[in-house]
Amino acid sequence: MRARPAKAAAALLLAATVTMQGASASSPAAGACKGTIYLTFDTGSQSQAALIAETLGRHHIKATFFLANEKTVRGDWSLDPSWAAYWKARAAEGHAFGSHTFDHVYWKRDEAGGRIAVKPQFGVHAGKQQTWTAEQYCGELRRVDARFRELTGRGLDPIFRAPGGHTSPNVLAAANSCGYSHVGWAPAGFSGDETASEAFPNALLLKRALDKLKDGDIFMAHMGIWSRKDPWAPANLEPLISGLEQKGFCFATLREHPDYASHFKK
Template sequence: MRARPGSKSSQAAAALLLAATTFPAMQPASAADACKGTIYLTFDTGSQSQAELIADTLRKHRIKATFFLANEKTVRGDWSLDPSWAGFWKARAAEGHAFGSHTFDHVYWKRDEAGGRMVVKPQFGAHAGKQETWTPQQYCDELRRVDTRFHELTGRRLDPIFRAPGGHTSPNVLAAANSCGYRHVGWAKAGFSGDETPSEVYPNALLLKRALGALRDGDIFMAHMGIWSRKDPWAPANLEPLIVGLEQKGFCFATLREHPEYASYFKQ
């Protein structure tokens, strides 16, 4: 059946065409070809509306990515680290992806205080929306809550990395996390997917063109597994065209376990 203009399928087809026409003379790198560079795809939890699509797309292209997990409200009406998501996370672990903490209650840093303390604001959980002053130990405990739940769901542990919500860190946050074995991972400027921005201002075609033109070897790319506020979701239109376009440029993909800035940390 032919996709009607404006439909999700026609938008995805248009995005794939954009990726193909942007680099028409290039072909996907074969296994025998050396990679011209490596891109590190990372995904933070979110509404989880795109979780299955992301998993299917990565599997289709045989790509390993890195996921940062928080216990967020999902479009199913449950939470992303509920037992109902055990099968999903077990499958991703079996596929060889890497996993880090995103703080259990998606806790935003607000400011540092004396003595290593920090003011934070959880987005979810019993203290959602309330500013609290935490000690370094409390921040460590929050990071480890994700590890504990992930182990309950999958039988394996997180990798020794975390991503602060919004990417907002501070000397106290980093010191606290390092004291309990977690290293922070941000993303490259060119690696910001823009999936949190208003689609009316930053349409998917613009975001795709920007990423394909700007990403370079070693860049960490960040997107979410669903954003509540964006009217035209990023992943259905852009994820596969982005992968195809990068493959046509000769890029390969890997988890942060292989990233030169983080590989040694994984071995500690």
Template sequence: MSRRRALAALLLAAASQADAAGACRGTIYLTFDTGSQSQAEFIAATLNRHHIKATFFMANEKTTRGDWSLDPSWAPYWKARAAEGHAFGTHTFDHVYYKGDGPEGRIEVRPQFGANAGKKLSWTPAEYCAELKRVDQRFLELTGRRLDPIWRAPGGKVSPRTLAAGKACGYTHFGWAPAGFSGDETSSEAFPNAVLLKRALANLKDGDIFLAHLGIWSRKDPWAPADLEPLIAGLQQKGMCFATLREHPDFPKKP
């Protein structure tokens, strides 16, 4: 039996076990940040095939296609994901890293991309908010719909000041669980996919937020093709179901 057929059989068995149990024994929130986009199509197809909804955090990052992840050329991709019912949040437009708190309430940052890439800047909370909203505006242009009111800081680096800035303009921050770090940003020589998969299946528990990317430039052996479907199968065997962050207890309630 081929590896693909064996995996399909495993997924079917996991689904049957979940049906027999009659209810989920826990929920895992799969989330994906933009990146090189090298695995974007594979990840989308895998989620769709297994009827799983996830949450995407979006920044305008350089892709392996030679364009940028929020260019008009990616509109068909994002429109399709929106139609499938996934959730979407802002990851700052230029993938802006928080570097520290500055004087007079300012926020020290360093964008990874854009006109100010690599420069250390000092922003007011209002300017930080404007950066978060840039993604929402572009997403509206690409898909005709707004983001969900959530954001994730690049690298997960935040402070009370950045959290307050996000909250002031309507965004709640979501990081990830320690067990939810996929490790796809690490060296594949030091952390092979088999090691990352084993660790995730051993440690993920009910309510955990899982983080991976739509592609990482530096990882020689990409995480997604090797680990995504086995992760889904393994978690389903443990009785886990999947949901977007719209279903998370900390998702902001409508007034």
């Protein structure tokens, strides 16, 4: 009995793959777009970094990356000098970049006076709850910008994504005070790559995205997740893009998103 869900998932994936064979490797002409999807990628284990770059390049797609300094499968950190060539190449390709907090800092609760209880995942205070002022939270966002400038010669765009997408009035006020707008994702834009692959197989996640994504939606995935046994990107990124292209969708960075475009021009 336990084999049936796996067989069903495999059948769904095979059907989705067959359906998308022969899809064009480029997005529809701008005038033919039936809508726009905004692909975004948060740093993670970086196990899928090369695959993501290659796939986006082959489809001539510009995406938005949110960067934190996370431990990678190479044994280094995602904002180490060893990643400079990777980030320089993505910047040269025209992608957009936002802060994901340097130490992947989770919001825990708001406190009086605009202060924020947080817990960094990495760095010298990893796993230890702290209470920060708005200025300290801004400093954490700006640490990514400073490192990105060192690696690429250019700064971040004025956007950020809180780890886990968890924000609060104090977090948003702090970020706004130093010029950052928060970017979440659409309900249909949750890739599910952080979930258990046994409960949420790739075929199920792919079908859900292709069925429900609509014009203007922001899609979120990671550049590798340590905990997922069956990685999302190798199975799903190519068929997701091809399937959306077949439906007439185009892709753009958040610089073109109507909710954020004006902020980029400030």
